Amino acid sequence: MSLALSLAPLAYVACPECDLLLNPVVPEPGDKAYCPRCGYLLQRPRKRSIERTLALSLTGLILIVPANLLPMVGIKIFGNSQDGNLWTGVSALFKEDMWAVAVLVLLSSVLLPLVNLGLAFLIGFHLFMHKANNQLARWMHWYEHLNEWAMLEVYALGIIVACVKLAGMAELRFGLGLFAFIGLLIVNAMLSNELDCYFFWQRIAQLTKK
Structure with a gap:
């Protein structure tokens, strides 16, 4: 993956566990975001x-x-x-x-x-x-x-x-x-x-x- 692609805004993100494409969300610090299909922990802002x-x-x-x-x-x-x-x-x-x-x-x-x-x-x-x-x-x-x-x-x-x-x-x-x-x-x-x-x-x- 090029550096330019890494910095580009993401339209979708893939769940690392089941590859489900999801709209990127940014939970509040202390909250968690899970994959709706497999329950994988996607984000846990600190x-x-x-x-x-x-x-x-x-x-x-x-x-x-x-x-x-x-x-x-x-x-x-x-x-x-x-x-x-x-x-x-x-x-x-x-x-x-x-x-x-x-x-x-x-x-x-x-x-x-x-x-x-x-x-x-x-x-x-x-x-x-x-x-x-x-x-x-x-x-x-x-x-x-x-x-x-x-x-x-x-x-x-x-x-x-x-x-x-x-x-x-x-x-x-x-x-x-x-x-x-x-x-x-x-x-x-x-x-x-x-x-x-x-x-x-x-x-x-x-x-x-x-």
Whole structure:
């Protein structure tokens, strides 16, 4: 889909679940719009979506630094201690020649969340300041596509499984990096919930017309 088509006023919208063509409606914040055929939730406008997106994305950008660099879990076994963070985990996978897994972890747990937070901040900042930018639509496209691949939850599940397996074998210490990562996980989930894509596209179209 071209950027021009994305910004054009929509005569109809298709239900993602059953493909029923519907006249576009804009519910009031707090209300919901459902597909009359299958009951799929089409829209759920958020109150102050731009302001919350800006605040959450900035918080996420701050948290992602300690979440990546500070120790997350320390292990003490047979008198030997070792601390680990996201980067040491990725480097260990590379050293074990598990290149595909290492690249997947690096992309889904480090790079893509960082890019997504940066895009959300840029979009939210321009919409909040009412500043037109010819890259807004492109950034929004990238955010929508990359958001599906930023999988912090998968890495969090891996941490939980590893801690459960090691709990009976070694002494575990939880570092500040783990708490920063948990905060990042919560902020990222809230951001995905608060960023109203339909409303953002409307605001981008309005700014582009000016």
